[in-house]
Amino acid sequence: DTEVTQTPKHLVMGMTNKKSLKCEQHMGHRAMYWYKQKAKKPPELMFVYSYEKLSINESVPSRFSPECPNSSLLNLHLHALQPEDSALYLCASSLFTEQPQHFGDGTRLSIL
């Protein structure tokens, strides 16, 4: 069992829909991350939050909007996605940014 919980596990949405991905951890970690992983590829960093502040945005399109309401919760709001956005979205957390990251099992997103 992973200590980083992501919901939903699977999501199918149309290009005009608005949906959100959710990530929770209760380990007291102060850094949280969103990664995108395409099939047969390594994860690619999208966003980093440190102490609930957005610290890194890897030039991600604005149709992806992250939010960190508190130290345990990380959301990724999705709007007007494209078919190429279909991927596994992984959330990770670490005690501090220099500590190892712990990953959730991801949300598999399909855009119709």
Add this chain to the structure above:
Amino acid sequence: AQSVTQLGSHVSVSEGALVLLRCNYSSSVPPYLFWYVQYPNQGLQLLLKYTTGATLVKGINGFEAEFKKSETSFHLTKPSAHMSDAAEYFCAVSDGGGTSYGKLTFGQGTILTVHP
């Protein structure tokens, strides 16, 4: 800039044989190095890490890796493969915290197949 090269996108071994997965890195600062394993339809699980100190690090499930600065390598080994080791393995590098906020740069991954 940092980069990771994993030699061999697929490695096949027999059950009980030595597992060797190769990783070379490039970093302008002392690196933090990690090995992660990913089973189908799951996230990444940390196997082991090197930050400072002892260059031979032991991880979970009998895996270990040795940091060799002169060779810029961090190869992953396991003396005896088990069927349950079949998965994809990623080597990753970061420069720790600071302005990179622990950003991980991953290699392309190596799929390990274990034959009975």
